[in-house]
Amino acid sequence: MLKPNNSWMWYYDPKHDSLMLDLGEKMVFRVSIPTKHLVTSAYERTVFTVDDASVFQIYKESLAQLKLSEPRRAELALNAVAASRFHKPIMPKSWFFEIQQGNCEPENGDIVTLQAESNLANFLVIENSGCASLCMLADVNSLALNATKEMAFCDTIKVMNDRMQAFQGEIPLNLALVS
DSSP states (O other): OOOOOTTOEEEEETTTTEEEEEEETTEEEEOOSOGGGBOGGGGSOEEOOHHHHHHHHHHHHHHTTSOOOHHHHHHHHHHHHHHHHHBOOOOOOGGGSOOOSSOOOOOTTOEEEEEOSSOEEEEEEEEEOSSEEEEEEOOSSOEEOSSSOEEOTTOEEEEEGGGEEEOOOOOOOOOOOOO
16 A cells, blocks of 8 residues: 655756656655646655645545555556646636536535547546636546547546536445246
């Protein structure tokens, strides 16, 4: 199990053109956020702060609801922490998702479901800015947004909150066979 500590360091690696997190003990995590979406502070070497560790824990607890392996949960949580700290503000691209009935007011760390053209997918809310939220795809399988565009695990998108529905979780079916 991955446990944050004060020796972890964020840094930009020009060789890989990527933000990295040095986890110590010769382990390095490569952040999935494209360089074009990073704020300028992402290019400076900085410590993984107590706030980062707190956000990491919030995400890890929220992700326990999803059927993901422990390594995938850690990957998603670390990418989410990086996004919450280093992702540039972006405009919503809500047209990929259907408007939902009800009023979803997600909080940072919530799991929400979005309906694309023909697929439902789960997302982790990284930041709610009032009427829209930055979300990260929390499903391992890619999500087709339309015929030519798709999202991969840990990709981010900003979406209007009226497109979201609260995550319902997996409901086990306890059926008895009666003859």
